[in-house]
Amino acid sequence: MVDPVILQKLKAMGVTLEYAKGGTFPQFAAAHMNERVLLLADRNTRRYAEGLALFDAQLCFIDEDEPVPDERVCARAVEGAKACDYVLAVGSGTLNDTAKHAALSTGKRSGVLATAPSMDGYASPVAAIMKGGFKVSEAARVPSDILVDPAILAHAPQQMIAAGAGDILGKYTCLTDWRLAQYHTGEAVREEAFSEMLAAVQKFAAAVDDIARREKSGVEKLTDALIIAGLAMAEAGNSRPASGAEHHISHYLEMWFVAQKKHVPLHGIKVGLGTLVSAYLYKALERDGVTFYGDAQTYLAARAIPSVQELRATLQRLGAPVKFSELGISRELFRETIANAHTVRPRYTVLTLLEELGLTGRYLPQLEEQFY
Numbered sequence: 181m182v183d184p185v186i187l188q189k190l191k192a193m194g195v196t197l198e199y200a201k202g203g204t205f206p207q208f209a210a211a212h213m214n215e216r217v218l219l220l221a222d223r224n225t226r227r228y229a230e231g232l233a234l235f236d237a238q239l240c241f242i243d244e245d246e247p248v249p250d251e252r253v254c255a256r257a258v259e260g261a262k263a264c265d266y267v268l269a270v271g272s273g274t275l276n277d278t279a280k281h282a283a284l285s286t287g288k289r290s291g292v293l294a295t296a297p298s299m300d301g302y303a304s305p306v307a308a309i310m311k312g313g314f315k316v317s318e319a320a321r322v323p324s325d326i327l328v329d330p331a332i333l334a335h336a337p338q339q340m341i342a343a344g345a346g347d348i349l350g351k352y353t354c355l356t357d358w359r360l361a362q363y364h365t366g367e368a369v370r371e372e373a374f375s376e377m378l379a380a381v382q383k384f385a386a387a388v389d390d391i392a393r394r395e396k397s398g399v400e401k402l403t404d405a406l407i408i409a410g411l412a413m414a415e416a417g418n419s420r421p422a423s424g425a426e427h428h429i430s431h432y433l434e435m436w437f438v439a440q441k442k443h444v445p446l447h448g449i450k451v452g453l454g455t456l457v458s459a460y461l462y463k464a465l466e467r468d469g470v471t472f473y474g475d476a477q478t479y480l481a482a483r484a485i486p487s488v489q490e491l492r493a494t495l496q497r498l499g500a501p502v503k504f505s506e507l508g509i510s511r512e513l514f515r516e517t518i519a520n521a522h523t524v525r526p527r528y529t530v531l532t533l534l535e536e537l538g539l540t541g542r543y544l545p546q547l548e549e550q551f552y
Contacts (some may be wrong), residue, residue, distance in 0.1 A: 186376070186408055187378060193322055193414060195303060197407070200442025204233055208291070208325055215265035218256055220279050222247050222271060225295050228332060229270040231512040232293070238264055242275075248438060249278045250310040259284045268325075270293065271445055272340065273299040273308075280307040280320040291325030296336035297344040298405045299447055300422050302326050302422050303410025313439050315431045315524075322414055323459035326407065334399045340521035341391065341402070341444060342500035351381045353458035353530070354424030354483045359481035361528040363474030370421070373412040378484070380405040385486075385494070392497050425529035426454030429520040436513060445507045452500045453507075456492060456551055457518065459485050461530045464543060472537060488550070504552050518544055 188398075190197050198207050213235045221229040222242045229239060240260035247253050262266050263284040267277035267290040276299075283290035284307070292302055301308065307320040355378055363365035384391075384405040390398025412421035419427075430450035437444040462482040478494045480544075486494075492502045501507060504514045519540055522531035534540050 186411060188405075189411060189415075190303065190326075190407075193411075194324055195322055195326060196324065197326045197328065199346060200327070202332070203231075203329065203331070205293075205327050208327055209235070211325075212266055216263070218257075218260045218264035218267045218282075220260070220267060220271070220275050220282070222275060222463050225271040225275065229293055229511050230268075230291060232268075234449050246279075246444065247274050248310055248444065249274050249308070250283070250438075254278055254281050254285075254309060258285045261286040261288055261494050265289070266291070269323075270295060270309045272296045273301060276301055276309040276323070277309055280323065281309055281318060282546045283445050284318075289324045290321070291323045291327065293327040293329075294403065295332055296340035297399055298336065298340040298347070299344065300347050300406045300409035303407050303521070304413045304419070304422070305410075306413065306419060310438060313435065317419065317525075322410070328403060330396050330400055330403075333395050333403055334396060338499045341394075341399070341451065342452070342495070342498045343411055343446035343448030344406055345384070345388075345391065345448070345496065345498045346383050346450075346455065346500050347448035348381055348402065348409070349491060350424070350426040350448075350451040350455045350458075351377055351405075351409065351422060352491075353426050353455050353462070354422060355381075356462060356478075356485055357424030357458070357527075357529040360474070360533065362532060363481075363526050364478040364533065367528065370416040373415040373421045376408055376415075377412040380408040388494055388497060420527075422552045423525075425458045425467055425521065425526070425531040426451050428524040428527075428529065428531065429517055431458060431524045432517050432521040433507075433509065433513075436517075442508075449500055450507070453502070453504055453551065454521075456488060456495075456502065457547055458530050459491055460488050460544060460547065460550060461514065461534065462486065464546065465530075465533075470537065470539070471513050502551070511548065511552060514548060515544060518547055525531030 219229040269275040331493040
């Protein structure tokens, strides 16, 4: 379970974290017994929505396996929210983001019943949605309720568990990107949020074998780390504790898949691949003695990142791809992504540094050999 200190912090933010009792959430049901709750679900999560014991609920069913939080899906959720008092996402990434968007648009509160330990947005104050074909991070309210049933999470598809693991492994590199920005550009670091996120990643790393075996304790540690990531973002006031170059790579690819009207690989799966790229770059820059302002401090911080071999082994242990080609990405798109992902967000990362130093062309062939 989440550390009591973290529970207190969630409570101070107005967030109630409830673990299932006998497959139900009596605290949530009691708190909302006089409200009409909009249940936002898709094909994969509808059964969980229909199994909730709520006095007055209305289902907003997105009849898709993997909906994209674009204008069409968000409009459906907003319309449903207008007639309700509360919006509950029954799902993970897309549905959680859509529910937060719908709640903010209608002045309602929202919550989420986590159905897979696949992403870190459960407690975050942002909603990642698509606008005009571009992935944007929209300021939103932190969900007032997070409902967790370990039995549901342990039975999530393996790729969703792998995606959650990829998202958490990405914290090693995004935290290093934060240090890079601190030492190189003077950006402030919220030390408490930084430390909480790093501790959660380390607890996750110690539980990888349990997660691979789908043991309850392991899945709970993965879920806890994902929840803490959202909390850290809320404390920092931005997504720095949870998102860096590895996420920019994922966002760039996601926009391409959406534009091409192709199946979008899970966010955390793409983040896992981006993590390998970022980790390699930090190790290679130090190996090659590349100098820049704040280099010594940055390299010291980067030593907290496990080796590329360790990261690759963890992803493989959990069934995640370790080559971009495994996602059907062409060599041309891989090169384009590495060269341009730093433009996705106005945030300083190792990819920004590479471009600033004029070294993208130098390291691109190495990255392609390693990870394509």
